[in-house]
Structure formats: C-alpha cells, structure tokens
Amino acid sequence: MANSIIRINELKRNFIVGSETVRALRGVSFEIQAGEFVAIMGTSGSGKSTMLNILGCLDKPTSGEYYIDEIEVSKFSNDKLSEIRNKKIGFVFQSYNLLPRTAAIEQVELPLLYNPNVGAKERRERAEEALRLVGLEERMYHLPSQMSGGQQQRVAIARAIVNDPVIILADEATGNLDTRTSYEIMSLFQRLNESGKTIAFVTHEPDIAAFTSRVVMLRDGRVTKDEPVKTASAQAALDALPASDDY
Amino acid sequence: MNFSNLIKIAYTALLRNTTRALLTMLGIIIGIASVIAMVNMGQSSQAQIEENISSMGTNLIMVMRAHQRGGGVNLGNANSQSLKLADVEAIKAQAKYVDAVSPSVNASGQLVNGSKNWPGSMQGGSVEYLAIKKYEIAYGTNFTEQDIASYAKVCLIGKTIVDNLFEEGENPIGKEIRFGKIPMKVIGVLEEKGQNSMGQDQDDILIAPYSTVQKRILAQNHLNMIYASAKNEDVCQLATEEIEKILRTSHNLSPDATNDFEVRTQAEMLEMMSSVVGTITSLLTATAIISLIVGGIGIMNIMYVTVTERTKEIGLRMAIGAKAKDVLWQFLIESGMLSVVGGIIGIIVGIIASYVIAQVMMSPFVVSVGAVFMAFFVSAFIGIFFGWLPAKKAAKLDPITALRYE
Structure with missing residues (x-):
C-alpha cells in the first residue's frame, strides 16, 4: 500500500453536549489512494464536517486509526498536527478565507511562512508558480477586493497547493459561486487531479460530485455508499452552458 | 518557527491597518514623550539651580541670628542683637578653614538721583564682601579699610540701580546719589549677575562699608548677618562647625544652652531647592507614567478588538500550519512593535519638546540618557x-470554531 494517502479505520468521534453524548462518527473506514478525486457527500448532520475536520488534522478522533501518508496521526499533539497540516494538507474553504488587504502573492506565500525550511526566495518562486498553475499570473499583486469570487477561490487553491501537499481538502469549495464559475473551479480541480494531485471534495451538490471519480456517502455517522463514478468533464459542462450566460 | 518570518507576519498584519496602528501608538507616543520631557525638564532645573547657587558661591556660609521666643511665641529674629562685630573679629582670628569673613547689615530706603528715584536697599559689608558673594567690579573701585574706619559715604551699585537712576550712557562713577537724606558717592559699578535661583535680582544692590550703614543710617551696634567663605567646598562642613564653636565661646554660652545664632551653608540651600524641584519632577513624572499606562491599556484594548476581528484569520493561519505559539508570538510581536515604535517616536518627540521648553524657559537643555533607555525598555515591556x-486569547482559539466565526 505504498500509494495510500489516507487510511482510516473504525473512526469514531463523540461530542459531549451538556449531559448527552452526540456520536457524530460511528465507525468510519475507508482509504484514499494517490491520484484519486473523491467526493465526500452527505446531508447536514451526516458527519461530513466532523469527517473533514479529522481528515484535515484540525480535530482528533475519539477512537480509531488515521494514517495520512502512512503516518498514524490520531494521537498526535496539537503542535505536531500543525506541522502535518503545514506540510501534508492543502485547504480550500467555501468562503475562500483570504486575508483582507493582502496581495494574492502574499496570500499564497502564507503557508510557507510557517515552514522554517523555506527561504524568502524559494517562497516567492513557489507562490508565483502556484498562481501560474491556477491561471492568475496576471493578478499576483491584486487585492481580494479587486478580484471576483472565482478569482479569489483560485488564489485560495493556489495557497492550498503551494506547500505541495499529499492531499487537497476542499470544503464546499463551489458553494459561494454561480454555476459557470463553479464549473470553472471544478475544471481547475480536474486539471490539478490529472497532474497527480489527490483531492477530497466535500459537497452536498450531486452535480458537483459528478465531476469527481469516486463518491463516499455519509449518513448518520456511517458510510452508506462508497463507489467509483463515471467522471464528467467540467470543461465539457462549461462549453455546454448557454452562451447567453456570458453577458 | 523562524523568528524573522514571525516578524514579517506581524508587520504585514500591522500595515494592513495603518491608521489604527498609528492611533494606538499615539497613546504610547504621548506617554513616553511626556516622561522624557518631564525627566529632562527636572534635570534641567536641577542644573540651573546648581549653576545659580554656585554663582552665589558654593563655599558660602551664612551666620544668622536665631529666632527669639517670648512666652512660647516665636518672635522671629528681627529683634535679636546676638551678632556683633566682635564675632566677626573672633572668626577672622581663630577659624582655620575660613578664607574671608564679612559682617552684613542692611537698610532699605529710597534712592534718589536728581529727578529719578528707585526703592532700594543698602547692603553694608567689609572689603571682603564682594569676594565672598562672588561680585566683580565692572568699573570703578572697591571701598577700602580706610573707608570703613572713617564711615565713608561711598557705595558700589549694581546694574539695575544704574539703569534706574542714571541716563543711558551716563557714567555713574563719582556721582552722588541720595539714600533717603544721606548723600552717597558712587565709586564702583558691579558686573551683572542676573537672577538667583529664587528669582531675586542680584543686580538690584547697593553695597557700602558696614560701618557707614551701622553708624550713619541704622544707628545700631549689632549685625544682621555674618557672611563667610570656606577655603574650599570640601571644608565647608568643617568651617561651619568651627564657626559654631567660636561663636558659642564668644557668646559665653553654657554647654547645654541652645545657639542664639544659626549657621547655614549654600550646600543646604542647594539640597533644599533640589528636593523641591525633585518633588515637582516626580509628581509630573508620575502623571506622565499614568498616561503611559493609559496608553498601554489602549494597546490592550485594540489588541483584543484585533483578535476578535481577526478570529477567522487566526483560524486560517492555524489551518495552514501555525502552531498556538506562532499565533501567540505574532500578536505579542504586533503589540510589542506598536509600543516600541511608539516609544521611539515618543523619545524623539520628548527630546524635541524638552529642547523647546529649555529654549522658552532659558534653562540648560539636558537629555537624560538614563531616561531614554528606561523609556525604550518600558515601552517594550508595556507592549508585551x-x-x-x-x-493568549488568540493562541487558545480552536481552529475549527475560529474558521467558522462570522
């Protein structure tokens, strides 16, 4: 299993709310191999946010095993988890989470600032390269307020890939965008996936999940469905959109 | 975590909100500037007092008549006749540490020259009076022992009296002015001395032989004071003790009797004045320190606002790999930068302010290096x-909740 990026085994997560115990995850097991593009789906309350927090090393499971890049991290200290997030994970959020009044290039440099092994010159070069990959080489010095939603999300994606993570975790990354821009972003994710990036994409929209290659369905803290899907091309969907949208 | 990266993170965060950073710094700037200005001003007044007192002679010793008591009432020293010319002679003959000694008598009255007049006082002294009180003769001559012996009606006058009794450019030497009804011949004009530390005009003075003042004006045998000067500053204390011993003997005081005179030195005056200035300076400095603390609270307030406002940013930083201590350091560096930069600006403003104050008050411009260093470290300390x-609040945030914060 040399190319297993994520392997979880009997993952459970309980929350104590008042005197009650809420069992958000009730024993989830699956694996994500290198190069996969997985959609994690589920309604609200299904446990997909909890799942994503644990996968993103922001939260620790109550019990179970979690291997990321063959490292068992479920018992790691907060500081070690920070290092894992910094080196192995790239986050893309629904609301972009860009810093206000900060140029795109500096937003993208941010994860590398927390990595003591990357010098100033390398940091700048890698940030420029990441922005080029998302097609924003013309807008490196633009502020978030000078960019559209789609462009802001591209900056966020550049920030997620700049540290060369083993997996990109996207949380409803198209939730704030219109259909055309959503498809553009999905097309970008597909291109990143084709170039070898492993992506886990949390969404509740089936038409967005259709652009991935595998769907993991969660319901009430358990996996109810885990199967490969026929990947639709986001570029084709984009071309099929009526031209009138393009005012 | 690399420290230079943290500094870069902190200052880019501060630069995102320059107006707020500047306003927050203002509290520290004002606080530090006022501390610096107050300390410098205090030291400047101190220096000015020292300069003034030494212009009056640091080895000056004054012998005054003791206050009298009558039925428990302090009657002051105006009626005391305890000091006599014999005391001056005794000091002159016996004291080893005393360089010069002069009796002092004074009378006040109206000075008249033709149509001009001026309320003045006549100071009677010996030939050595000028040397003891550090007066110099600008032109003319001092009076002589001969003048003292003959109660000569001669006098030396200061610049204020020259200005008020004579026309501009008129030479007062050889002219006769009147002190009340007594005509006095001006034989010398004194070099200008300016004000002393108590604001007294040292040039508003007329000096005549003590015998003239005693016999021709006051008709008294006792002295108002005795001035003496110690051989040098170091033996001032010894000279004081010596004078006390000599006077007790010449006054025939029994060992348990209290002195009927008082011996004071300029050093004591200096100490007294310094302690007054010291008290005022510490009061002003305390006020300035309070404003500094208020400035510090301003920083704390803004930092709390900043942490709340940037909760989402903190969540993001944690998500992309910032450890709790990185976040702690980022905010500590931000507040430290605010107060240190504010402190440096405050030091500069404070030095400029003390320069302006020194110019306006015509006091020496002093920069207290100690205060500058203290201000710098205090501002850094305030920031931290x-x-x-x-x-701490920022570092304790949970990344999941912080990311969801709206």
Whole structure:
C-alpha cells in the first residue's frame, strides 16, 4: 500500500453536549489512494464536517486509526498536527478565507511562512508558480477586493497547493459561486487531479460530485455508499452552458 | 518557527491597518514623550539651580541670628542683637578653614538721583564682601579699610540701580546719589549677575562699608548677618562647625544652652531647592507614567478588538500550519512593535519638546540618557505586558470554531 494517502479505520468521534453524548462518527473506514478525486457527500448532520475536520488534522478522533501518508496521526499533539497540516494538507474553504488587504502573492506565500525550511526566495518562486498553475499570473499583486469570487477561490487553491501537499481538502469549495464559475473551479480541480494531485471534495451538490471519480456517502455517522463514478468533464459542462450566460 | 518570518507576519498584519496602528501608538507616543520631557525638564532645573547657587558661591556660609521666643511665641529674629562685630573679629582670628569673613547689615530706603528715584536697599559689608558673594567690579573701585574706619559715604551699585537712576550712557562713577537724606558717592559699578535661583535680582544692590550703614543710617551696634567663605567646598562642613564653636565661646554660652545664632551653608540651600524641584519632577513624572499606562491599556484594548476581528484569520493561519505559539508570538510581536515604535517616536518627540521648553524657559537643555533607555525598555515591556492577554486569547482559539466565526 505504498500509494495510500489516507487510511482510516473504525473512526469514531463523540461530542459531549451538556449531559448527552452526540456520536457524530460511528465507525468510519475507508482509504484514499494517490491520484484519486473523491467526493465526500452527505446531508447536514451526516458527519461530513466532523469527517473533514479529522481528515484535515484540525480535530482528533475519539477512537480509531488515521494514517495520512502512512503516518498514524490520531494521537498526535496539537503542535505536531500543525506541522502535518503545514506540510501534508492543502485547504480550500467555501468562503475562500483570504486575508483582507493582502496581495494574492502574499496570500499564497502564507503557508510557507510557517515552514522554517523555506527561504524568502524559494517562497516567492513557489507562490508565483502556484498562481501560474491556477491561471492568475496576471493578478499576483491584486487585492481580494479587486478580484471576483472565482478569482479569489483560485488564489485560495493556489495557497492550498503551494506547500505541495499529499492531499487537497476542499470544503464546499463551489458553494459561494454561480454555476459557470463553479464549473470553472471544478475544471481547475480536474486539471490539478490529472497532474497527480489527490483531492477530497466535500459537497452536498450531486452535480458537483459528478465531476469527481469516486463518491463516499455519509449518513448518520456511517458510510452508506462508497463507489467509483463515471467522471464528467467540467470543461465539457462549461462549453455546454448557454452562451447567453456570458453577458 | 523562524523568528524573522514571525516578524514579517506581524508587520504585514500591522500595515494592513495603518491608521489604527498609528492611533494606538499615539497613546504610547504621548506617554513616553511626556516622561522624557518631564525627566529632562527636572534635570534641567536641577542644573540651573546648581549653576545659580554656585554663582552665589558654593563655599558660602551664612551666620544668622536665631529666632527669639517670648512666652512660647516665636518672635522671629528681627529683634535679636546676638551678632556683633566682635564675632566677626573672633572668626577672622581663630577659624582655620575660613578664607574671608564679612559682617552684613542692611537698610532699605529710597534712592534718589536728581529727578529719578528707585526703592532700594543698602547692603553694608567689609572689603571682603564682594569676594565672598562672588561680585566683580565692572568699573570703578572697591571701598577700602580706610573707608570703613572713617564711615565713608561711598557705595558700589549694581546694574539695575544704574539703569534706574542714571541716563543711558551716563557714567555713574563719582556721582552722588541720595539714600533717603544721606548723600552717597558712587565709586564702583558691579558686573551683572542676573537672577538667583529664587528669582531675586542680584543686580538690584547697593553695597557700602558696614560701618557707614551701622553708624550713619541704622544707628545700631549689632549685625544682621555674618557672611563667610570656606577655603574650599570640601571644608565647608568643617568651617561651619568651627564657626559654631567660636561663636558659642564668644557668646559665653553654657554647654547645654541652645545657639542664639544659626549657621547655614549654600550646600543646604542647594539640597533644599533640589528636593523641591525633585518633588515637582516626580509628581509630573508620575502623571506622565499614568498616561503611559493609559496608553498601554489602549494597546490592550485594540489588541483584543484585533483578535476578535481577526478570529477567522487566526483560524486560517492555524489551518495552514501555525502552531498556538506562532499565533501567540505574532500578536505579542504586533503589540510589542506598536509600543516600541511608539516609544521611539515618543523619545524623539520628548527630546524635541524638552529642547523647546529649555529654549522658552532659558534653562540648560539636558537629555537624560538614563531616561531614554528606561523609556525604550518600558515601552517594550508595556507592549508585551498589555499584549500578553489578547495574544493568549488568540493562541487558545480552536481552529475549527475560529474558521467558522462570522
């Protein structure tokens, strides 16, 4: 299993709310191999946010095993988890989470600032390269307020890939965008996936999940469905959109 | 975590909100500037007092008549006749540490020259009076022992009297002015001395032989004071003790009797004045320190606002790999930078302010290096002290909740 990026085994997560115990995850097991593009789906309350927090090393499971890049991290200290997030994970959020009044290039440099092994010159070069990959080489010095939603999300994606993570975790990354821009972003994710990036994409929209290659369905803290899907091309969907949208 | 990266993170965060950073710094700037200005001003007044008192002679010793008591009432020393010319002679003959000694008698009255007049006082002294009180003769001559012996009606006058009794450019030497009804011949004009530390005009003075003042004006045998000067500053204390011993003997005081005179030195005056200035300076400095603390609280307040406002940013930083201590350091560096930069600006403003104050008050311009260093470290300390709680709050945030914060 040399190319297993994520392997979880009997993952459970309980929350104590008042005197009650809420069992958000009730024993989830699956694996994500290198190069996969997985959609994690589920309604609200299904446990997909909890799942994503644990996968993103922001939260620790109550019990179970979690291997990321063959490292068992479920018992790691907060500081070690920070290092894992910094080196192995790239986050893309629904609301972009860009810093206000900060140029795109500096937003993208941010994860590398927390990595003591990357010098100033390398940091700048890698940030420029990441922005080029998302097609924003013309807008490196633009502020978030000078960019559209789609462009802001591209900056966020550049920030997620700049540290060369083993997996990109996207949380409803198209939730704030219109259909055309959503498809553009999905097309970008597909291109990143084709170039070898492993992506886990949390969404509740089936038409967005259709652009991935595998769907993991969660319901009430358990996996109810885990199967490969026929990947639709986001570029084709984009071309099929009526031209009138393009005012 | 690399420290230079943290500094870069902190200052880019501060630069995102320059107006707020500047306003927050203003509290520290004002606080530090006023501390610096107050300390410098205090030291400047101190220097000015020292300069003034030494212009009056640091080895000056004054012998005054003791206050009298009658039925428990302090009657002051005006009626005391305890000091006599014989005391001056005794000091002159016996004291080893005393360089010069002069009796002092004074009378006040109206000075008249033709149509001009001026309320003045006549100071009677010996030939050595000028040397003891550090007066120089600008032109003319001092009176002589001969003048003292003959109660000569001669006098030396200061610049204020020259200005008020004579026309501009008129030479007062050889002219006769009147002190009340007594005509006095001006034989010398004194070099200008300016004000002393108590604001007294030292040039508003007329000096005549003590015998003239005693016999021709006051008709008294006792003296108002005795002035003496110690051989040098170091033996001032010894000279004081010596004079006390000599006077007790010449006054025939029994060992348990209290002195009927008082011996004071300029050093004591200096100490007294300094302690007054010291008290005022510490009061002003305390006020300035309070404003500094208020400035610090301002920083704390803004840092709390910043942490709340940037909760989402903190969540993001944690998500992309910032450890709790990185976040703690970022906010500590931010508050530290605010207060240190504010402190440096405050030091500069304070030095400029003390320069302006020195110019306006015509006092020496002094920069207290100690105060500058203290101000710098105090401002750094304030930043860290008042930034600690907000930074701690930021570092304790849970990344999941922080990311969802709206």
